[in-house]
Structure formats: structure tokens, C-alpha cells
């Protein structure tokens with residue numbers, strides 16, 4: 001056609017062009033290396049340098065692992081066995097394994113209790129993390145905190161049982177009177193819960209032996225178990241509290257809004273370590289003297305307060321990122337505040353906030369090691385205190401701290417991998 | 432067409448707005464609005480950008496709060512009482528310029544959410560209703576997709592279906608076709624026309640004058656927060672009275 005209409009501006013295509021394959025270019029390992037490792041002299045030099053460093057590290061570390069000693073009972077014996085050769089003294093890990101996990105006071109014949117609590121934790125958390133699992137499993141998730149408390153702390157099962165019953169009954173009362181306004185219902189629920197707990201407390205005190213495990217006081221908790229307890233409890237408490245704070249900060253009611261703002265800004269302006277010192281010494285003044293609130297509970301309050309302030313800010317970002325049209329569409333369909341938050345706003349805002357929330361959760365989990373500063377014996381506290389101070393293991397730094405690093409890395413890396421998987425999952429679902 | 436449309440209008444008052452005023456801060460955005468809409472009436476609201484058209488219809492379902500005057504919707508006085516507001520919102524459907532579908536829910540879930548949670552209709556029944564209206568807007572086959580997978584025209588038709596699932600007595604449209612590519616405008620307008628032919632009470636902010644001629648009983652022209660002129664569509668287009676209306680029509684209809 002170009003021959004016939006060469007001079008004309010008008011143009012009509014009479015045959016459509018067929019689709020063609022892209023040009024074939026060279027491929028393979030050599031091409032990949034040339035493009036990624038040696039694209040120019042400077043890059044080639046950097047590549048060679050990097051390879052050299054990796055080699056030095058591996059060459060230094062491998063014999064250390066390879067010659068490692070696992071079965072002696074003190075550092076001196078390690079030195080004897082090694083006889084001058086490079087090698088790690090990993091015996092400290094095997095010999096003090098139980099102390100690293102459970103602390104040095106938890107009765108050793110009861111280790112099965114925290115262990116089974118840990119295994120059940122996996123079952124309880126699974127349906128929360130993986131939506132494809134049957135929703136019925138969430139019932140167990142709801143029961144788990146009470147079960148875990150009983151397993152780890154022991155004592156009569158009546159105490160956690162009434163804790164649970166109090167919550168359930170309070171919720172039922174709340175639903176009953178919900179029609180008469182939220183505040184009335186919340187108050188009625190609260191009163192019910194307190195009454196049930198009080199009765200339960202009386203009963204538990206009267207029958208301390210009813211289905212009882214040997215009680216273990218909080219100050220005997222230690223090792224990595226303590227980090228896990230603090231991490232799990234504080235993350236699961238700070239997420240809902242953070243959501244409430246974020247919503248409160250958006251509230252149209254000035255009092256609620258200001259309480260939330262002041263709380264968030266205060267907490268964010270204070271280092272966690274000072275809050276922990278406050279928990280250690282000062283907080284008990286705020287409670288009646290006879291309550292003598294457990295140190296572990298005081299610490300949980302502080303870490304939770306700290307993490308929830310940060311989570312609230314992350315979620316506030318997620319809320320702000322939602323277009324106003326979403327609120328308006330929910331309103332125009334007649335959904336009330338609670339419904340539109342729960343069904344429309346929060347699912348989307350939380351999805352946006354996942355990376356930030358995970359960030360806070362990972363940070364919180366690592367920060368649980370700060371309790372070693374107020375003389376609690378978590379994993380770091382155990383290493384720093386009883387183990388390194390013992391005559392047998394004085395001076396085994398690399399192996400112990402390496403163990404702590406690897407343990408925390410495994411957990412935190414796991415969390416961040418999960419969050420990336422979750423993000424991809426949600427992305428695929430919605431587009 | 433016009434006669435037929437006339438016949439469907441009843442004497443029952445759907446919306447009564449009396450001396451309504453609204454301010455944004457110190458900016459007097461709506462001034463002394465008086466408007467009565469009967470059940471079955473179809474009203475098109477036109478006017479230059481910023482004249483307060485959106486604000487007016489958003490006052491009707493309390494997305495915006497008015498400061499003076501009375502609004503009675505379907506016999507319920509619009510006040511700050513949350514119960515009344517929720518009642519009115521469940522009787523009044525609204526379609527937005529930017530669709531505002533819920534992106535995290537499927538098309539079907541978008542349509543069943545409010546009936547299930549607000550009307551407390553069983554899920555099964557809500558899904559049947561939803562499929563009925565999705566068929567009506569001609570996209571039942573998209574029910575399990577997410578809004579992000581649909582074209583603009585399809586999304587807007589879903590938004591209309593979503594409102595209809597609440598079985599509203601009144602429908603508000605805020606420039607429903609302004610965000611659409613030209614080839615999709617017709618499919619949305621067709622849906623609105625068929626809705627009008629079934630006798631739905633409709634208030635439409637739109638610049639689609641063809642639509643106004645075809646289905647409206649009345650065209651209202653707003654400027655600077657006031658109703659400047661209202662008339663039957665033929666009269667409105669052929670014989671505009673005020674200078675502002677003439678200017679606006681000449682701009683919007685071309686030369």
C-alpha cells in the first residue's frame with residue numbers, strides 16, 4: 001500500500017501485524033556473570049574483594065565449628081581437649097541447655113509444662129496466622145492463654161478457669177444490655193466480670209488443691225522461656241490496645257482523643273529501659289500495698305504500653321492512607337461506627353500496616369532482653385549472670401552470645417518472612 | 432416518555448428540605464435551599480463546579496451536617512440523633528463519582544455486607560438478592576471477582592447494585608459518570624434509565640443532559656450555593672430564564 005499511497009496523508013491498514021517473539025539474545029551463566037559480577041573494572045575489583053572477605057570469614061569460622069567440643073563440663077576441659085587447636089567450646093550450650101531455656105530456678109522435673117505450653121502455642125497461633133486453617137481452631141486460641149497460664153505458673157486450675165468464665169459471662173451480659181447504649185453495657189459487663197473473678201478468687205483460695213500443678217512463682221521464670229512469655233503476651237496485648245489507641249486518636253470526642261494523644265506521645269518520648277526501671281521500683285506505689293503486683297506483670301504492663309503506642313502510630317498511618325470515600329460508602333450504607341471500622345476500615349488499614357506492625361513486634365521481641373537490666377534472668381540475663389559468672393564457664397563469650405544471636409535471629413527472621421508471605425497473599429487476594 | 436414518567440409520580444413526599452443552610456467554617460456553601468421531592472420523582476441537579484451540588488445531596492443522607500433549616504427524609508426528621516441518621520441512611524442509597532467499592536471484598540460481598548449487618552438478613556437470602564441485582568446491572572458473572580479486576584463502568588454498575596441491595600426508597604447519584612471513560616458512560620446511564628423507568632425516586636447530580644431530557648421530571652440548576660432555576664426538562668433546555676442558566680447551558684451544550 002505504501003507504493004500506491006506514498007504521497008497521500010490518509011492511511012488505512014488492510015492487514016493487521018501478527019504478534020512476534022522478542023529478539024533472541026544470548027543467555028546462560030557466562031552472560032549472567034558478565035552482567036552481574038563483572039560489568040566494569042571497578043565492579044570486578046569489588047567482586048573479587050568481596051569474594052576474598054567471604055573466604056577469610058569462612059576459612060576462620062569453619063575449623064572453629066568443625067573442631068568444636070560439645071561434651072566437656074568446663075572451659076578448662078575444653079582447652080585440654082583442644083590442646084591448642086582452634087575450636088569452639090560448645091559444651092557450655094549442652095551442659096547449660098536447660099538453664100538457657102528455662103532459667104536456673106524453674107524446677108527441672110516440671111520442664112514438660114512450659115514445653116507443652118510452647119507446643120500448644122504453635123497450635124493456638126496457627127489459625128491466626130494462616131486463614132486457610134479451619135476457623136473452629138480459634139476456639140482453642142481463645143482458651144489457650146488460660147491453659148498456658150495454668151501450665152507455666154501452676155496452682156489450681158480454678159484461678160484461670162474463673163478468669164475465663166468471668167470474661168465469657170461479662171461478654172454475654174454486655175450483649176444482653178448492648179441495646180441500652182455502649183457505655184451502660186460496658187459497665188454492666190465490667191461489674192459482672194469483677195464479681196465473677198472475686199467469687200472465683202474466694203473459691204480458688206478455699207480449694208487450692210483442685211486439679212493443681214505445683215505452683216511456680218514468677219521470679220523463677222527465666223531463660224528463653226521468659227523472652228517467649230514476654231514477647232507473646234505483649235505482642236498479643238499491644239495489637240488490640242494499639243488499634244483502640246489509633247481509633248481513639250481519630251475520635252471526635254475531645255476527651256478520648258486527648259487521652260490517647262497524651263498517652264502515645266508520652267510513651268514515645270521515653271526510653272523503654274526507663275519504663276522498666278519504673279516498673280521495677282515505682283509502679284508498686286500506684287497499687288494498694290497488699291496487692292504486691294508481680295514483677296513480671298509490671299514488666300508486661302510497661303512493654304505492652306510501649307509497644308502499643310508504636311503500633312497505634314503505625315495503624316494511624318494505615319487509617320490515614322485510606323481514601324475518605326471508604327468511610328463515606330460505609331456510612332451511606334447505614335453501617336454504624338463499630339461495623340464500619342470492623343468490616344471496612346480496619347481490614348484495609350491493618351493490611352497497609354502489616355510491615356510496620358511486624359517491625360514493632362520484632363523490635364518488641366528483641367527488647368524483651370532489656371529485662372536483664374532489672375535483674376530478671378531471661379536468655380541474656382542468664383548468660384550475663386549465672387553462666388558467665390560461674391567458675392566453669394567464665395570466658396566462653398563467642399559460643400554463648402552466638403547462641404543468643406542465632407536464637408533471636410531465627411525467631412525474628414521467621415516473623416519477617418511470615419509477614420512478607422502474608423503481604424503477598426493479601427495482594428493476590430485483592431487484585 | 433415524559434407523560435409516562437409523570438404518571439409514576441405520587442403525592443407522597445419523599446424528601447422535604449426547608450430553608451436549609453450550610454457553612455464550611457465561615458464559607459456559606461448552601462443558602463436557603465427549599466426543595467420538595469415526591470415519591471417517584473427523578474430530579475437532575477446541574478450547575479457549575481463548586482456550586483454546592485454534591486454538598487446538597489450529601490446533606491440528605493447526613494454525610495454532611497447542615498446547620499440551619501429542616502430536612503425530612505421519608506417522614507424522618509434529620510437531626511443529630513444517630514438513630515434517625517442510621518434509619519435514613521438505610522433507606523437512601525448513594526452512588527459516588529469514584530464508586531467507592533470496598534476493595535478487600537468480592538463483588539458479591541460488597542453487595543451483601545450492608546443487608547447482612549444493617550438489615551440482619553440471612554446470608555443466603557442476601558446473596559440471592561445480590562445476584563438478582565447484579566443480573567439487573569448485567570454483571571452476574573463477575574460476582575466472585577474483586578473490584579480492582581473490573582473496569583470503571585462495571586465498578587459503577589456494581590456500586591449501583593450494592594445500593595439497590597438495601598432496597599432503598601430513594602437513590603442519590605453524585606456525578607456517577609464523570610470518572611468514566613466515554614465508552615463506559617452509556618452502560619451506566621442505561622442502568623440508571625431502567626431504574627428510573629421502574630419508578631425509583633432519584634436525585635442525580637450529572638452533566639449528562641441527554642439523560643436529563645430522557646428521564647428527569649425536573650431539572651434544578653444551582654449556582655453559588657443556591658437553587659437558581661428549576662423546570663421541566665423541555666422548558667429548562669429550550670427556554671431557560673436566568674442569565675446564569677443560559678450561560679451554563681451554552682457552555683455545556685456547546686455552540
Ligand SMILES: Nc1ncnc2c1ncn2[C@@H]1O[C@H](COP(=O)(O)OP(=O)(O)O)[C@@H](O)[C@H]1O
Nearest residue numbers: 455458460478479480481482483484485486487
Ligand atoms: N469538606 C469541605 N470543607 C470545606 N469546603 C468544602 C468542603 N467540601 C466542599 N467544599 C467547598 O464547598 C463548595 C461546594 O462544593 P461541592 O458541593 O463539592 O460542589 P459541586 O459538587 O457543585 O462541584 C466548593 O467551593 C468546595 O470547595
Ligand SMILES: [Mg+2]
Nearest residue numbers: 484485486606
Ligand atoms: Mg461535586
